[in-house]
Amino acid sequence: MEGRELLLQPRLACLAACTPHGVRLADIGTDHGYLPVWLLQHGIIRSAIAADINAQPLAHARRTAAACGVTEKMTFRLCDGLDGIHADEVDAIAIAGMGGETIVDILTRAPWALKSDITLLLQPMTKPEVLRFWLVTNGYKIVSERLIRDKGVLYAVIVATAGVSAPISMAQAYCGVETVHEALYGEYVEERIAKLMRAAEGLRRAKCADAAERIAGLEAVVAELRQRKGEWEHDDGTGR
């Protein structure tokens, strides 16, 4: 291995473990560029486009690539989302470390990603339920999900491709479908329940006109999540 060897934090290592071998990867919102650089250093991907909407992070990615000796296998694009990427350049797209709604916005503006045979590697920092729901109602299939704890925070990594999905309930949007195979599923569901309960409490305090209806909606999701967690525990936590 040429140059400095990178050590990935668990969240990025989880994304790296989900990356198909031999692909041309676009990393959108690359920032430091650690993910594509590590994947190139370990010979897992063929080439990488590191893209960012801001010049400073992109310069950081260039420095990482140079320090690690992989510059000739990378290109760097200053662009918003997938605006500067072409369908025939990539086999996989990583969008990590952004909010679920931002990821949805980026994918909505790039319908070509659905038409081509591209693997999406997505890691939302917030609102994974918005992303999951959007994926399954917009022509994508969630093929796998991993859960990873990094510095005390639980993250989901979602792998999706074009495909037909069975409809999912709101509770499944919150806790994931494929996450049931993960050892951290029980903790993940508990965190999702706690978040929904806080939202219900906020509505109770706000006393807005439709509060009762919205609280009832959240409580229905919580009830389904509790049931799913109970079934998972009964199945000895394997989800199979």
Ligand SMILES: C[S@@+](CC[C@H](N)C(=O)[O-])C[C@H]1O[C@@H](n2cnc3c(N)ncnc32)[C@H](O)[C@@H]1O
């Ligand atoms: C928190 S960093 C995540 C870095 C890396 N992907 C990770 O997961 O560690 C978010 C990066 O996304 C970039 N970003 C935010 N919105 C973007 C967009 N619409 N298109 C491209 N990059 C974006 C920011 O400039 C920033 O560098």
